[in-house]
Amino acid sequence: xxxxxxxxxxxxxxxxxxxxxxxxxxxxxSQLIDMYRTMLRIRRFEExxxxxxxxxxxxxxxxxxxxxxxxxxxxxxxxREGDVISSTHRxxxxxIAMGLDLAPMMAELMGKATGYNxxxxxxxxxxxxxxxxxxxxxxxGAGIPISTGAALGFWVTGRPNVALCFFGxxxxxxxxxxxGINFAAGLKLPVVFICENNGYAQFQSVQQxxxxxxxxxxxxxxxxxxxxxxxxxxxxxxxxxxxxVDRARAGEGPTxxxxxxxxxxxxxxxxxxxxxxxxxxxxARATRDPLKVFSAQLQQLGVATTDDLARIDRQVRDEVExxxxxxxxxxEPSEDILLTDIYTGADSHGRTL
Amino acid sequence: MAVLSVSQALNMxxxxxxxxxxxxxxxxxxxxxxxxxVTRGLWDEFGPKRVIGTPIxxxxxxxxxxxxxxxxxxxxxxxxxxTFMMCAMDQVVNQAAKSKYMFGGxxxxxxxxxxxAGAGRANAAQHTQSLEAWFAHVPGLKIVMPSTAYDAKGxxxxxxxxxNPVIFIENKVQYATTKDEVPDTDYTVxxxxxxxxxxxxxxxxxxxxRMVEIALEAADHLAEEGIEAEVIDPxxxxxxxxxxxxxxVKKTHRxxxxxxxxxxxxxxxxxxxxxVQHAFDYLDAPPARVANPNVPTPFNRILxxxxxxxxAQVAQAVRGLMx
Ligand SMILES: Cc1ncc(C[n+]2csc(CCOP(=O)(O)OP(=O)(O)O)c2C)c(N)n1
Ligand SMILES: [Mg+2]
Numbered sequence: 176x177x178x179x180x181x182x183x184x185x186x187x188x189x190x191x192x193x194x195x196x197x198x199x200x201x202x203x204x205s206q207l208i209d210m211y212r213t214m215l216r217i218r219r220f221e222e223x224x225x226x227x228x229x230x231x232x233x234x235x236x237x238x239x240x241x242x243x244x245x246x247x248x249x250x251x252x253x254x255r256e257g258d259v260i261s262s263t264h265r266x267x268x269x270x271i272a273m274g275l276d277l278a279p280m281m282a283e284l285m286g287k288a289t290g291y292n293x294x295x296x297x298x299x300x301x302x303x304x305x306x307x308x309x310x311x312x313x314x315x316g317a318g319i320p321i322s323t324g325a326a327l328g329f330w331v332t333g334r335p336n337v338a339l340c341f342f343g344x345x346x347x348x349x350x351x352x353x354x355g356i357n358f359a360a361g362l363k364l365p366v367v368f369i370c371e372n373n374g375y376a377q378f379q380s381v382q383q384x385x386x387x388x389x390x391x392x393x394x395x396x397x398x399x400x401x402x403x404x405x406x407x408x409x410x411x412x413x414x415x416x417x418x419x420v421d422r423a424r425a426g427e428g429p430t431x432x433x434x435x436x437x438x439x440x441x442x443x444x445x446x447x448x449x450x451x452x453x454x455x456x457x458x459a460r461a462t463r464d465p466l467k468v469f470s471a472q473l474q475q476l477g478v479a480t481t482d483d484l485a486r487i488d489r490q491v492r493d494e495v496e497x498x499x500x501x502x503x504x505x506x507e508p509s510e511d512i513l514l515t516d517i518y519t520g521a522d523s524h525g526r527t528l
Numbered sequence: 529m530a531v532l533s534v535s536q537a538l539n540m541x542x543x544x545x546x547x548x549x550x551x552x553x554x555x556x557x558x559x560x561x562x563x564x565x566v567t568r569g570l571w572d573e574f575g576p577k578r579v580i581g582t583p584i585x586x587x588x589x590x591x592x593x594x595x596x597x598x599x600x601x602x603x604x605x606x607x608x609x610x611t612f613m614m615c616a617m618d619q620v621v622n623q624a625a626k627s628k629y630m631f632g633g634x635x636x637x638x639x640x641x642x643x644x645a646g647a648g649r650a651n652a653a654q655h656t657q658s659l660e661a662w663f664a665h666v667p668g669l670k671i672v673m674p675s676t677a678y679d680a681k682g683x684x685x686x687x688x689x690x691x692n693p694v695i696f697i698e699n700k701v702q703y704a705t706t707k708d709e710v711p712d713t714d715y716t717v718x719x720x721x722x723x724x725x726x727x728x729x730x731x732x733x734x735x736x737x738r739m740v741e742i743a744l745e746a747a748d749h750l751a752e753e754g755i756e757a758e759v760i761d762p763x764x765x766x767x768x769x770x771x772x773x774x775x776x777v778k779k780t781h782r783x784x785x786x787x788x789x790x791x792x793x794x795x796x797x798x799x800x801x802x803x804v805q806h807a808f809d810y811l812d813a814p815p816a817r818v819a820n821p822n823v824p825t826p827f828n829r830i831l832x833x834x835x836x837x838x839x840a841q842v843a844q845a846v847r848g849l850m851x
Contacts, residue, residue, distance in 0.1 A: 296652055313654035
């Protein structure tokens with residue numbers, strides 16, 4: 176009899192929050208600064224979205240990415256032209272990391288005609304196929320088979336691209352997780368699975384829902400590498416994802432990366448958060464804020480001074496403010512579009528045009 | 529008698545039934561912290577073996593209640609949005625609905641699948657579906673759609689005591705805003721008995737769930753124009769109280785059906801077919817439907833409102849039949 180235990184399997188662990196890495200993985204100064212700017216665009220965008228929601232200037236189900244910026248930014252920085260991602264209900268950070276513009280994003284959150292989805296989707300469904308962003312998603316776990324399918328498309332056509340799949344710790348308990356990853360692993364498809372373990376699935380803690388300490392160890396059952404990374408360390412995140420992306424592009428198949436992260440805000444805007452203490456949140460904000468960690472890394476590496484970073488912050492705040500102005504000045508969608516876009520090449524009854 | 533909201537009435541029904549019968553238990557995602565307040569306090573009162581929080585695993589929930597019912601329990605599963613049940617359709621449709629028949633009658637499966645439908649809160653296309661017709665199509669399932677707090681309590685108790693898989697549909701908007709008198713006594717509301725919410729002689733309006741409120745609002749407007757509408761709430765669509773509906777149509781000679789679900793192959797289509805079959809000679813005008821115009825629910829709230837039937841549309845449909 177042979178007993179397989181997680182310890183016999185290589186689940187690589189990146190550096191912990193206490194000791195952020197200083198390995199710049201060959202990234203140039205300007206690439207590093209761009210990554211900082213992307214993280215800050217996510218943070219400031221989300222902060223503004225929260226204010227606007229509380230002032231009833233935008234509406235809907237809104238799930239903020241604050242605290243998790245290092246994961247999307249580090250991961251998407253490892254992508255190339257033509258690569259794609261699938262996202263989740265907590266998708267604003269993924270969108271921004273894929274280079275979507277803030278103005279049509281903000282307009283979409285306001286349901287305006289100028290939004291990425293012309294106001295038909297809102298926060299939970301922002302998509303921009305031109306950017307390789309295959310869509311935020313209201314269904315937990317749904318992106319896993321979808322990104323697997325994008326990778327299948329690359330595999331069938333020989334297109335040298337990779338799909339990145341973001342999903343939460345909660346999604347790892349959906350049937351779609353097992354079916355999607357097992358299928359991708361069997362064909363060695365070019366897809367990288369990134370589990371954003373932020374400690375909670377809605378109001379339930381990951382400890383309550385998942386009887387193993389690390390979701391990455393599930394990689395064992397699919398015969399693919401599993402990697403654990405501290406999500407507040409963007410350099411570690413970038414390193415792990417680039418290795419996995421290179422591997423996928425070389426035809427060696429998927430990797431399951433578990434990013435340990437933390438969401439600083441409630442599950443959705445309006446969440447009273449009875450399931451966790453203020454102290455827990457304050458501790459995470461103090462020790463695992465990806466922006467603070469990266470700002471320290473950049474200074475230690477001599478890439479930027481606090482003045483440089485403050486200047487970027489002012490530029491980003493300006494950009495966010497312009498996105499709000501754009502959204503608010505934009506018109507509501509015309510009532511005529513209610514019945515458009517249901518089919519391609521057919522009217523709302525499915526009749527060929 | 530206390531005036532309670534639908535979610536408070538449902539909470540009362542669950543508490544009473546769990547207290548009455550220790551085979552009754554609840555299972556679902558986030559039921560401890562209850563987003564809409566329906567399960568509030570029950571975990572504290574009954575503990576973790578009666579109120580079971582699960583991982584985000586709809587297939588496991590839908591199948592677990594079937595298995596638990598097979599060994600003598602009376603489970604109540606919660607799917608916060610009907611949309612999430614789509615992830616678990618095998619267990620509901622291929623398994624729970626058919627087991628009794630396939631096993632030659634040997635299984636008794638007292639399962640309640642509680643879930644929520646309806647639009648009106650800017651939740652976009654995936655969190656707004658009203659798919660009662662999907663379930664009504666499947667033999668073996670009973671489908672319950674209460675429109676008042678009183679009925680919500682009485683029908684949930686009946687559902688829990690019923691020995692069959694029941695799809696118990698709640699409405700998102702009604703949880704907090706629909707309030708009426710709910711006794712704290714142990715009453716039930718029977719399946720298959722429609723409620724005539726307003727009597728009238730000129731037209732019958734049949735509404736499902738929140739659309740009963742829209743139908744009543746339309747009836748008020750129409751009364752000002754001298755048109756007396758009768759408003760019927762079937763309360764359960766499987767079983768369906770056809771007698772009450774047919775009796776009303778034979779009296780009024782006109783019928784309008786209102787539901788939030790898409791018009792195409794919605795439950796209104798079944799109602800029209802039944803009415804035409806059983807009251808054809810009594811009809812003075814073709815039956816009319818007011819429903820979602822076969823479009824996924826848009827996020828933008830102006831567009832969303834256009835996709836949900838309004839009292840004005842219902843009144844207009846009635847006027848169309850009066851000519
Ligand atoms: C299939 C399905 N089940 C349940 C839900 C309700 N829901 C929305 S987000 C969420 C929690 C998801 O947790 P996780 O995957 O960890 O993502 P996080 O919100 O933490 O980013 C749940 C249960 C859903 N949207 N889809
Ligand atoms: Mg989570």
